[in-house]
Amino acid sequence: xxxxxxxPPALSASVGDTVTIxxxxxxxxxxxxxxxxxxxxxxxxxLIYKASTLETGVPSRFSGSGSGAEFTLTISNLQPExxxxxxxxxxxxxxxxxxxxxxxxx
Amino acid sequence: EVQLVESGGDLAQPGGSLRLSCAASGxxxxxxxxxxxRQAPGEGLEWVSTIIGGGDKTFYADSVKGRFTISRDxxxxxxxxxxxxxxxxxxxxxxxAKAQSPxxxxxxxxxxxxxxxxSVSS
Numbered sequence: 001x002x003x004x005x006x007x008p009p010a011l012s013a014s015v016g017d018t019v020t021i022x023x024x025x026x027x028x029x030x031x032x033x034x035x036x037x038x039x040x041x042x043x044x045x046x047l048i049y050k051a052s053t054l055e056t057g058v059p060s061r062f063s064g065s066g067s068g069a070e071f072t073l074t075i076s077n078l079q080p081e082x083x084x085x086x087x088x089x090x091x092x093x094x095x096x097x098x099x100x101x102x103x104x105x106x
Numbered sequence: 107e108v109q110l111v112e113s114g115g116d117l118a119q120p121g122g123s124l125r126l127s128c129a130a131s132g133x134x135x136x137x138x139x140x141x142x143x144r145q146a147p148g149e150g151l152e153w154v155s156t157i158i159g160g161g162d163k164t165f166y167a168d169s170v171k172g173r174f175t176i177s178r179d180x181x182x183x184x185x186x187x188x189x190x191x192x193x194x195x196x197x198x199x200x201x202x203a204k205a206q207s208p209x210x211x212x213x214x215x216x217x218x219x220x221x222x223x224x225s226v227s228s
Contacts, residue, residue: 034214
């Protein structure tokens with residue numbers, strides 16, 4: 001099974017900052033990676049799929065990069081509504097698997 | 107508009123059973139893989155099960171294999187998860203999720219329901 005490791009587990013930043021979250025896979029997964037945002041008490045929301053493709057309606061301050069086993073999610077010009085937990089997910093190999101999450105506090 | 111609405115979560119005893127349902131609207135569930143993903147309180151996301159679109163092939167996490175059964179009612183656009191022999195570690199919010207692509211059996215998820223809470227305790 002593919003293990004997904006996110007870092008850092010949590011971070012604190014200010015409005016207007018740029019933050020980067022890293023996701024590492026235990027083996028190469030090509031670009032079969034998605035990023036989700038989960039606000040407290042809500043379901044996850046798809047932000048990015050295939051490593052760098054922005055889901056429709058997601059603000060352009062969110063961006064993804066990477067391939068193989070290392071990926072990043074970058075949030076530019078951080079906004080108060082970006083306070084949430086972010087998860088990566090690989091969908092290259094069954095069983096699909098999620099990272100442990102990164103809590104972003106504004 | 108795509109919507110997923112889960113129901114069936116409850117407080118149940120260890121060894122008991124529950125049946126979760128996910129009513130879908132705005133798309134045909136037979137055209138997409140449909141999955142259940144769970145999240146224990148304060149924890150991360152754990153994939154549970156998937157049923158592929160256009161067929162009956164199903165997949166399960168090792169932690170639930172033999173106890174959980176996923177199924178689909180195409181006529182009513184409902185996906186169900188039968189949970190038997192409940193364990194304390196099954197306590198979680200259970201989300202129904204739609205595959206983003208109709209061709210992927212191991213998908214990313216573009217729509218999620220609001221979740222239904224399963225609590226297992228004596």
